Each structure stands twice: as C-alpha cells, then as structure tokens.
Amino acid sequence: MFEKVLIANRGEIALRIHRACREMGIKTVAVHSTADTHAMNVRLADETVCIGPPPARDSYLNVAAILSAATITGADAIHPGLGFLAENADFAAAVEEHGFVFIGPAPEHIRLMGDKIAAKAAAARLGIPTVPGSSTVRDLAAAEPAADAIGYPILIKAAAGGGGRGMKIARSRAELAQMLPLAQREAEAFFGHGEVYLERFLERPRHIEVQILGDGQGGVVHLGERDCSLQRTHQKVIEETPSPALGPDERDRIGALAVGAMRELGYRSAGTLEFLYQDREFFFIEMNTRLQVEHPISEMVSGVDIVREQLRIADGAALGYRQAEIRLSGHAIECRINAESPDDFRPSPGRVTDYHAPGGLGVRVDSALYQGYVVPPFYDSLISKLVIHGRSRSECLMRLRRALEEYVIGGIETTIPLHQRLVDARAFIDGDYDIHWLERFVGRNR
Numbered sequence: 208m209f210e211k212v213l214i215a216n217r218g219e220i221a222l223r224i225h226r227a228c229r230e231m232g233i234k235t236v237a238v239h240s241t242a243d244t245h246a247m248n249v250r251l252a253d254e255t256v257c258i259g260p261p262p263a264r265d266s267y268l269n270v271a272a273i274l275s276a277a278t279i280t281g282a283d284a285i286h287p288g289l290g291f292l293a294e295n296a297d298f299a300a301a302v303e304e305h306g307f308v309f310i311g312p313a314p315e316h317i318r319l320m321g322d323k324i325a326a327k328a329a330a331a332r333l334g335i336p337t338v339p340g341s342s343t344v345r346d347l348a349a350a351e352p353a354a355d356a357i358g359y360p361i362l363i364k365a366a367a368g369g370g371g372r373g374m375k376i377a378r379s380r381a382e383l384a385q386m387l388p389l390a391q392r393e394a395e396a397f398f399g400h401g402e403v404y405l406e407r408f409l410e411r412p413r414h415i416e417v418q419i420l421g422d423g424q425g426g427v428v429h430l431g432e433r434d435c436s437l438q439r440t441h442q443k444v445i446e447e448t449p450s451p452a453l454g455p456d457e458r459d460r461i462g463a464l465a466v467g468a469m470r471e472l473g474y475r476s477a478g479t480l481e482f483l484y485q486d487r488e489f490f491f492i493e494m495n496t497r498l499q500v501e502h503p504i505s506e507m508v509s510g511v512d513i514v515r516e517q518l519r520i521a522d523g524a525a526l527g528y529r530q531a532e533i534r535l536s537g538h539a540i541e542c543r544i545n546a547e548s549p550d551d552f553r554p555s556p557g558r559v560t561d562y563h564a565p566g567g568l569g570v571r572v573d574s575a576l577y578q579g580y581v582v583p584p585f586y587d588s589l590i591s592k593l594v595i596h597g598r599s600r601s602e603c604l605m606r607l608r609r610a611l612e613e614y615v616i617g618g619i620e621t622t623i624p625l626h627q628r629l630v631d632a633r634a635f636i637d638g639d640y641d642i643h644w645l646e647r648f649v650g651r652n653r
C-alpha cells in the first residue's frame with residue numbers, strides 16, 4: 208500500500224480523504240493556497256505545501272505546483288478529491304507520466320465521460336437508455352430541425368458542462384432562437400468552449416444516480432442509488448438513499464444496467480451514473496468519474512468506505528467481493544450546509560465564532576469547520592455535510608430534525624434554517640418531489 212498520498216483539494220473533502228488515509232496508516236500531504244493556511248485538513252496533515260495565492264487557477268488548479276509538491280514530499284500517489292482537477296484527464300495523465308499513481312479512473316475514461324455528447328453516445332452503445340437529444344448544434348439552422356425532431360420543450364446544454372451551469376430552456380422555436388446564443392456565450396464563459404447540444408426537457412423527473420466501484424480487472428459492484436432531486440439552480444441540496452420513488456425491482460434493474468456497462472468499459476475506481484427518472488423510465492444524463500459530494504449516504508447504508516476502496520483499487524487490488532455480498536441497510540439523508548443566507552443564498556464567508564456539531568447514534572458530520580476558523584470568500588460555499596442514518600426513513604427524518612436543531616455555527620449565515628423548513632415540508636416528508644419542487648418551495652417561502 209502507498210506510504211504517502213498527496214491530497215490535491217481543500218475543505219471537507221480533503222479532510223474526508225485524510226481520514227481514510229490515516230485509518231490505513233498512510234501519511235498525507237496537504238497542498239493549500241495562502242487562504243487555507245489554517246484549514247483543519249492542513250493542520251491534521253503529516254506534511255503541508257503552500258502552492259499559491261487564493262485564486263484556484265493559481266493554486267488548486269496549478270498542475271505544475273501540485274506535481275512539484277508531490278516530488279518534494281516524495282508522495283506515491285495523488286488523490287484529486289472532487290471539483291478542481293478531479294475530472295481533468297490531462298491532469299490524471301500528467302500525474303502518471305511523472306511517476307505518481309492517480310487515485311481515480313483511467314485518463315481515457317475521464318476524457319470520454321467529460322464530453323457529455325460522447326458520454327451519452329457511449330452509454331447508448333453500452334445498452335443504457337439516454338435522454339432523447341442531438342449532437343453538437345453550431346447555429347440556429349442546425350438547432351431548429353434538431354429541436355423539431357426531439358420535440359419541445361428543449362434544454363440547451365453545454366457539451367463541457369458541469370455544476371448545472373449554462374443550461375437554458377426553450378419552449379418554442381422563438382425561444383430557441385433567443386436562448387441558443389445566450390447558452391453558447393455562457394458555455395464559452397464557463398467552460399472555455401461554446402459547444403452546446405439539445406435534449407428533451409423533462410417536466411417532472413427525479414434525479415437518480417447509481418454509485419459504482421470498479422477495479423479495472425472485471426470486478427464491478429454498485430452501492431445502490433441516491434435520489435438527488437432536491438436541487439436549487441440545478442445544484443443538489445439534500446440527497447437520500449434509497450430513493451422513496453423506486454421499488455426493489457427498479458433498483459436492481461438500474462443497478463445491473465450500470466454494473467454491466469462499467470464492466471464492459473473496464474472502469475476503475477469510484478464513479479456515478481446519473482439518470483433522470485420519469486414515468487418509471489430511466490434516462491442517462493451523464494457520468495461523474497470521481498468521488499461525489501453525496502458519497503457518504505451510500506457509505507452509511509452499505510458500510511463500504513468509498514475512499515478506502517479508491518485507495519485499494521489505485522494500489523492494484525481487486526475488489527474482492529461480489530454484488531451479492533453488498534447489503535444495503537436502512538435509510539440515509541445528507542443535508543449540504545452552505546455558508547450562505549438561507550433566504551437569498553448570498554455567500555456569507557467570515558469567522559465562525561461558535562461551533563457545536565451534533566452527534567449521537569446515526570449522526571455523521573463531514574466538515575472542516577472549527578471555532579475561530581475563517582471561511583474564505585474564494586471557494587465553493589459548502590462548509591458541512593450533515594449525514595444521518597436510520598433503520599427506516601421515518602427514523603432517519605426524526606434524527607435529522609433533532610440534529611439540525613442541535614447544530615450551532617455562529618458568526619456566519621448558513622443554510623441550516625432552510626434545511627429545517629425542508630424537513631418539515633409535507634412533500635419532503637412524503638418523499639413526493641421532483642427536481643423542480645425545491646425551487647418552487649424556496650420561491651413560496653421568500
């Protein structure tokens with residue numbers, strides 16, 4: 208097993224990876240920007256290297272600085288975490304070319320799934336149903352017939368998209384003419400190239416995704432699904448597993464499809480296939496070739512430490528267990544807590560004056576916060592993930608309500624009050640929601 212792993216990330220996910228390394232007796236190297244000198248993952252790491260100033264492009268996205276840090280510290284392997292360089296195939300390849308192990312999938316699989324049009328085509332070839340859509344549309348002359356063939360309403364999406372950015376709905380030809388240049392400009396601004404494609408806009412789907420682990424040697428299992436339908440501006444707010452919308456047959460069906468496809472691909476490491484689910488049908492939208500923010504809920508019901516598995520697989524180990532040996536038990540829910548106003552979602556960085564994390568049976572807090580820590584204004588506003596496990600969904604909800612009430616984060620605004628309103632909302636309690644529900648709920652509660 209590796210002796211030393213460099214963690215090329217920050218915040219709660221860097222700490223999460225550090226914890227897995229520690230349990231396995233692996234030393235950690237924290238790389239950090241000057242804004243994160245006092246971060247908890249940096250304080251706990253065996254070695255630290257400052258790799259640049261606060262802007263991510265000068266630090267967490269600075270490939271040369273990260274590779275130099277790995278060389279100087281004599282790290283064996285690099286874990287990219289999520290976001291930043293985690294889905295950058297060139298980075299994964301560079302890590303390997305410099306003689307380090309990349310803790311993640313093969314670069315060619317990252318590249319394939321990073322191009323959303325190619326990913327959908329690959330999924331279709333592997334026998335997975337996809338959302339009806341087009342290939343790249345360059346201009347209105349190409350978009351109009353494509354949209355007519357798919358049928359309105361249409362969603363315009365960036366081929367290099369991510370984080371729910373750069374999507375536009377068009378309900379008619381006139382709207383398509385209006386929205387296409389906007390979507391292309393946004394894609395250009397966010398992702399560096401303006402390539403877009405069209406998809407049928409589903410009116411009331413759920414977002415259901417399947418967690419996969421593959422060893423690249425023929426071993427592939429899934430850890431069940433996650434329902435991530437509770438979203439704001441296409442970004443996940445609360446996730447739960449199992450999905451209240453699926454029966455055991457549908458779960459087995461989508462799990463088996465995902466496993467079969469990943470086995471055929473020879474996929475290595477953790478990955479997630481994302482689907483929209485409507486009228487009992489699954490439609491693949493994309494695959495994330497990395498650890499996901501919401502991975503802990505799958506860990507809670509399966510007992511599998513996904514980061515430990517990533518480390519073992521990267522070290523060349525086979526999975527060593529089969530699907531039949533994975534037991535999913537109980538129910539888990541994650542609340543993403545952001546340093547934002549719970550009313551208008553304005554970022555709220557600053558000093559945490561008081562901090563008390565909830566505890567007790569079935570309560571897990573993945574966070575790098577502590578009293579006196581200053582949340583920097585430069586990065587994503589996610590500061591904590593409250594993850595609850597219960598034997599049943601109702602026990603899980605009961606515990607979640609109590610844990611939210613107990614959680615104190617003073618000095619900055621957080622989205623805890625929003626989560627408290629959500630866990631008391633009838634539709635959430637009944638599990639009766641689609642991907643558009645939360646947006647309407649937030650609008651009503653303004």
Ligand code: ADP
Nearest residue numbers: 368369370371372406407408409414441492642
């Ligand atoms: P990103 O890579 O930006 O996260 P995704 O393709 O994963 O983009 O989509 C993000 C979210 O946008 C989905 O979870 C869903 O809420 C919404 N979405 C994506 N495609 C569609 C579609 N065809 N119809 C309706 N909603 C969609």
